[in-house]
Amino acid sequence: xxxxxxxxxxxxxxxxxxxxxxxxxxxxxxxxxxxxxxxxxxxxxxxxxxxxxxxxxxxxxxxxxxxxxxxxxxxxxxxxxxxxxxxxxxxxxxxxxxxxxxxxxxxxxxxxxxxxxxxxxxxxxxxxxxxxxxxxxxxxxxxxxxxxxxxxxxxxxxxxxxxxxxxxxxxxxxxxxxxxxxxxxxxxxxxxxxxxxxxxxxxxxxxxxxxxxxxxxxxxxxxxxxxxxxxxxxxxxxxxxxxxxxxxxxxxxxxxxxxxxxxxxxxxxxxxxxxxxxxxxxxxxxxxxxxxxxxxxxxxxxxxxxxxxxxxxxxxxxx
Amino acid sequence: xxxxxxxxxxxxxxxxxxxxxxxxxxxxxxxxxxxxxxxxxxxxxxxxxxxxxxxxxxxxxxxxxxxxxxxxxxxxxxxxxxxxxxxxxxxxxxxxxxxxxxxxxxxxxxxxxxxxxxxxxxxxxxxxxxxxxxxxxxxxxxxxxxxxxxxxxxxxxxxxxxxxxxxxxxxxxxxxxxxxxxxxxxxxxxxxxxxxxxxxxxxxxxxxxxxxxxxxxxxxxxxxxxxxxxxxxxxxxxxxxxxxxxxxxxxxxxxxxxxxxxxxxxxxxxxxxxxxxxxxxxxxxxxxxxxxxxxxxxxxxxxxxxxxxxxxxxxxxxxxxxxxxxxxxxxxxxxxxxxxxxxxxxxxxxxxxxxxxxxxxxxxxxxxxxxxxxxxxxxxxxxxxxxxxxxxxxxxxxxxxxxxxxxxxxxxxxxxxxxxxxxxxxxxxxxxxxxxxxxxxxxxxxxxxxxxxxxxxxxxxxxxxxxxxxxxxxxxxxxxxxxxxxxxxxxxxxxxxxxxxxxxxxxxxxxxxxxxxxxxxxxxxxxxxxxxxxxxxxxxxxxxxxxxxx
Numbered sequence: 001x002x003x004x005x006x007x008x009x010x011x012x013x014x015x016x017x018x019x020x021x022x023x024x025x026x027x028x029x030x031x032x033x034x035x036x037x038x039x040x041x042x043x044x045x046x047x048x049x050x051x052x053x054x055x056x057x058x059x060x061x062x063x064x065x066x067x068x069x070x071x072x073x074x075x076x077x078x079x080x081x082x083x084x085x086x087x088x089x090x091x092x093x094x095x096x097x098x099x100x101x102x103x104x105x106x107x108x109x110x111x112x113x114x115x116x117x118x119x120x121x122x123x124x125x126x127x128x129x130x131x132x133x134x135x136x137x138x139x140x141x142x143x144x145x146x147x148x149x150x151x152x153x154x155x156x157x158x159x160x161x162x163x164x165x166x167x168x169x170x171x172x173x174x175x176x177x178x179x180x181x182x183x184x185x186x187x188x189x190x191x192x193x194x195x196x197x198x199x200x201x202x203x204x205x206x207x208x209x210x211x212x213x214x215x216x217x218x219x220x221x222x223x224x225x226x227x228x229x230x231x232x233x234x235x236x237x238x239x240x241x242x243x244x245x246x247x248x249x250x251x252x253x254x255x256x257x258x259x260x261x262x263x264x265x266x267x268x269x270x271x272x273x274x275x276x277x278x279x280x281x282x283x284x285x286x287x288x289x290x291x292x293x294x295x296x297x298x299x300x301x302x303x304x305x306x307x308x309x310x311x312x313x314x315x316x317x318x319x
Numbered sequence: 320x321x322x323x324x325x326x327x328x329x330x331x332x333x334x335x336x337x338x339x340x341x342x343x344x345x346x347x348x349x350x351x352x353x354x355x356x357x358x359x360x361x362x363x364x365x366x367x368x369x370x371x372x373x374x375x376x377x378x379x380x381x382x383x384x385x386x387x388x389x390x391x392x393x394x395x396x397x398x399x400x401x402x403x404x405x406x407x408x409x410x411x412x413x414x415x416x417x418x419x420x421x422x423x424x425x426x427x428x429x430x431x432x433x434x435x436x437x438x439x440x441x442x443x444x445x446x447x448x449x450x451x452x453x454x455x456x457x458x459x460x461x462x463x464x465x466x467x468x469x470x471x472x473x474x475x476x477x478x479x480x481x482x483x484x485x486x487x488x489x490x491x492x493x494x495x496x497x498x499x500x501x502x503x504x505x506x507x508x509x510x511x512x513x514x515x516x517x518x519x520x521x522x523x524x525x526x527x528x529x530x531x532x533x534x535x536x537x538x539x540x541x542x543x544x545x546x547x548x549x550x551x552x553x554x555x556x557x558x559x560x561x562x563x564x565x566x567x568x569x570x571x572x573x574x575x576x577x578x579x580x581x582x583x584x585x586x587x588x589x590x591x592x593x594x595x596x597x598x599x600x601x602x603x604x605x606x607x608x609x610x611x612x613x614x615x616x617x618x619x620x621x622x623x624x625x626x627x628x629x630x631x632x633x634x635x636x637x638x639x640x641x642x643x644x645x646x647x648x649x650x651x652x653x654x655x656x657x658x659x660x661x662x663x664x665x666x667x668x669x670x671x672x673x674x675x676x677x678x679x680x681x682x683x684x685x686x687x688x689x690x691x692x693x694x695x696x697x698x699x700x701x702x703x704x705x706x707x708x709x710x711x712x713x714x715x716x717x718x719x720x721x722x723x724x725x726x727x728x729x730x731x732x733x734x735x736x737x738x739x740x741x742x743x744x745x746x747x748x749x750x751x752x753x754x755x756x757x758x759x760x761x762x763x764x765x766x767x768x769x770x771x772x773x774x775x776x777x778x779x780x781x782x783x784x785x786x787x788x789x790x791x792x793x794x795x796x797x798x799x800x801x802x803x804x805x806x807x808x809x810x811x812x813x814x815x816x817x818x819x820x821x822x823x824x825x826x827x828x829x830x831x832x833x834x835x836x837x838x839x840x841x842x843x844x845x846x847x848x849x850x851x852x853x854x855x856x857x858x859x860x861x862x863x864x865x866x867x868x869x
Binding site (some may be wrong): 014015017018019020022023024026027028029030031032033034035037038040041044045048107108111112114115116119120126128130131132133134135137138139140141142144145146148149150176179180183207208209212213230233234236237238239240243244269272273276277290291294297298301302304305306309 | 338339342343345346347349350352353354356357360363364463464465468665666667668669670672673674676677678686687689690691692693694696697698699700701702704705708709713730733734737761762763766784787788790791792793794797798800820823824827828829836840844847848851852855859863
């Protein structure tokens with residue numbers, strides 16, 4: 001009998017034991033929660049935004065004020081009190097913040113990545129990498145305050161026509177904030193370049209400069225580009241720094257005009273915060289416009305994340 | 320032909336070094352731009368908040384003489400002679416400072432949010448069913464797993480919520496059996512607050528110390544250390560009032576600051592006697608500070624008129640910038656952080672375990688995978704909209720509460736927790752899993768006994784960094800309707816909550832004006848950044864240790 005018990009124990013199918021099934025189910029539910037989150041975000045944004053547009057609002061039985069989807073997407077005036085919901089005024093400000101921060105973060109981030117991956121000693125990396133992480137760890141509202149109190153006055157001393165709220169100062173801090181993102185993803189891509197390629201370069205008599213710029217950077221180009229897109233999508237979604245420093249008046253500006261950066265404008269995210277802080281009645285058109293902006297923002301950032309992923313995958317040099 | 324060869328030979332080997340050198344230094348400069356810019360801004364804001372120049376020159380001179388010179392002297396000496404012990408000394412000072420910050424938060428919880436009686440009651444209510452579950456697990460009868468699971472769930476439910484509890488409440492059945500938590504609270508005779516904390520809170524650090532001592536010097540030493548640790552806490556509670564610290568903060572201070580620091584110092588002294596000299600550094604820092612304080616007091620030198628002072632840390636918002644304080648916002652941030660950690664840690668680690676250990680390689684898994692990396696890129700305002708639209712409008716929770724804020728922030732950091740936990744789990748060598756399976760362990764046993772313990776430091780690091788992100792978030796809290804000014808501490812999951820960054824934002828934009836720009840905002844920024852830097856440094860130290868062990 002004793003032997004029988006023993007065999008039974010050894011041959012028991014443990015994969016379907018209740019304990020295994022219960023724990024497995026728990027872990028699966030945890031992982032599935034992320035899908036639930038995404039679905040809720042999409043359903044929520046789409047339905048609420050649909051209630052905002054006059055085209056789709058009747059489907060949800062919404063009566064009262066709505067906005068035309070064409071006016072929303074092509075209008076350049078954002079004045080809620082006058083019923084003008086032209087999202088381009090907000091998009092132009094967001095675009096300018098993105099361009100401004102890209103001008104700062106892309107060159108600095110790539111240079112940082114090359115330095116960390118090719119030049120820095122082990123000790124230097126041990127100090128520089130955590131320091132860079134801290135750049136990304138400072139709360140964005142603190143960056144907004146820095147822009148408003150220290151950077152704007154500094155810009156004003158050079159260019160006196162700068163407004164108290166302006167896009168330039170906001171772009172500078174957003175740029176500083178996203179440097180670590182460009183740097184760390186680009187550096188990962190550069191570190192993944194096999195050492196044989198570098199050695200081959202040195203063997204041909206190339207200098208370290210030649211190897212870095214002629215071999216490592218081109219080989220890691222797909223990773224570097226995907227880091228740009230991810231960082232810029234972060235800049236687009238950046239909220240508190242631009243809310244504090246960029247201004248509160250929606251202003252349709254030309255992103256290609258450098259002097260426009262000295263004016264204040266209202267990026268999409270800041271517009272959402274402003275809407276929330278003003279007394280919007282729940283269920284009103286202003287409340288629903290919040291979700292229309294949110295949907296625009298979500299679509300833009302999601303598209304950028306997907307594009308970055310595709311670039312990283314498709315154009316990766318395989319070794 | 321000959322001339323051709325000659326020119327080629329002449330050109331060979333003539334590489335300009337200037338380009339390379341210039342390039343190198345340009346790269347280094349570019350790397351430092353961001354870091355230096357942030358440092359300068361932080362120095363500016365710290366200067367505005369602490370105002371060191373308002374102190375007497377004598378005050379600066381005194382501390383320069385008693386604190387700065389000896390510390391630098393000893394530090395320099397150690398750096399040359401024995402860098403390892405300098406590191407140990409620095410760690411001790413850092414540990415004391417960080418644990419002091421942490422103790423402030425914990426003391427705030429026990430003084431103003433959860434009274435020691437309630438805490439004790441819930442500890443008992445959690446411990447009793449846990450003991451039952453462990454007992455069943457170890458009993459010789461070995462009841463089937465599902466029975467144990469059911470008994471465990473029922474035991475926790477009754478112990479925490481009573482019978483029939485909220486489920487019965489929904490059906491209109493009145494409470495018959497009070498929960499153990501409530502029963503303990505309504506006991507006619509309870510020990511005083513500090514004794515309750517001693518048995519329900521201080522035992523944890525004491526047990527950790529005892530376990531550590533046992534691993535170093537055997538069972539007897541472990542027992543001794545545990546008893547001494549508890550005695551120290553009790554002594555602190557008795558002696559605290561004499562020097563102006565009430566009993567509850569004294570117990571917290573002893574458990575959170577004294578015990579870990581003493582444990583670290585004792586551990587170094589016992590296991591690495593050759594590095595003992597490093598322990599002089601904390602002694603010099605503490606001694607210099609005390610000596611300086613005594614001299615300054617005696618000579619009557621005035622310290623800096625800092626905006627970050629006791630008044631700022633312990634009072635609520637005021638329309639008058641000088642009287643404004645951060646207390647309710649600090650409490651709110653602490654409560655939010657606890658809620659976020661409790662929600663996101665199990666869910667995030669669970670998802671990471673599923674994806675790394677269980678998931679079959681199919682479409683669903685790949686979809687979840689892509690989905691998580693995209694969720695990590697969704698802007699925080701959109702999560703705020705999710706909180707507003709789903710939790711507040713759809714589920715009808717009251718807006719701006721601790722629970723709604725915590726749940727929203729937990730969803731926000733969940734992708735980050737999952738991604739970093741996956742990395743930590745992936746770094747567990749596969750040989751260890753195979754060895755575990757080879758011993759006949761099931762998948763869950765392998766996860767529980769091999770994968771999770773091994774990857775725990777990495778998971779913890781990622782979670783701390785993610786919590787740092789959550790504590791700095793403002794936009795989602797505004798979205799869910801958290802009030803920008805709050806005059807009392809939130810005490811329940813359903814109370815309205817404010818948070819440090821939200822308060823800073825309110826001062827910087829809603830109460831905008833030179834008064835707040837010069838006083839309250841810089842002070843708030845300094846407190847917020849200090850907390851974040853402390854969290855980041857814990858994470859970095861943990862990661863370094865963990866990486867060097869591997």
